[in-house]
């Protein structure tokens with residue numbers, strides 16, 4: 099990925115780009131250095147408590163007034179929410195249209211879901227609550243026509259937001275969310291598969 103980015107930047111004539119591989123929950127950047135943090139289709143890979151840690155890291159590295167933009171799948175498997183029902187129904191219909199390969203994919207996903215190895219998308223209300231809880235201002239979450247959504251927020255100073263993320267779980271989703279974690283273990287190694295969660299986790303919502 100780094101090499102791909104480097105080549106793309108070079109071919110576009112951009113020579114002030116540095117690429118590093120690191121975990122979203124432990125950015126190798128000093129405080130208040132960034133004007134903009136963008137995450138594209140990454141955070142659904144993280145369990146909810148690590149999403150909050152990633153938001154805390156974004157807040158830490160952003161300059162006051164800096165912008166956070168998250169594009170990701172934004173839905174949960176909560177049948178109580180109309181949009182969630184619609185997203186799941188569209189996905190099921192698309193898989194069904196593919197015939198046996200679609201059914202096979204559905205079975206594989208169901209197995210991963212049941213065994214806790216599926217992805218961890220969160221819905222708009224979770225993101226809205228999480229961003230506010232982490233001390234972001236001007237929070238806006240927009241749903242796209244498909245499963246995706248875009249969350250945009252502005253940072254306050256890290257000291258103003260200190261401690262916001264680590265102490266409280268986000269519990270906006272009736273079907274559950276991250277629960278009862280503490281500041282300990284807020285740094286983890288890169289990648290969900292290598293990262294042993296510090297507390298029991300709930301599955302995708």
Ligand SMILES: C[S@@+](CC[C@H](N)C(=O)[O-])C[C@H]1O[C@@H](n2cnc3c(N)ncnc32)[C@H](O)[C@@H]1O
Nearest residue numbers: 120121122123138139140141143144288289290
């Ligand atoms: C669905 S891909 C999206 C890749 C790319 N952002 C794009 O839009 O095409 C999800 C990516 O998140 C990365 N990822 C998973 N856990 C991560 C973490 N803790 N920190 C940073 N990246 C992570 C995976 O390695 C993978 O490359």
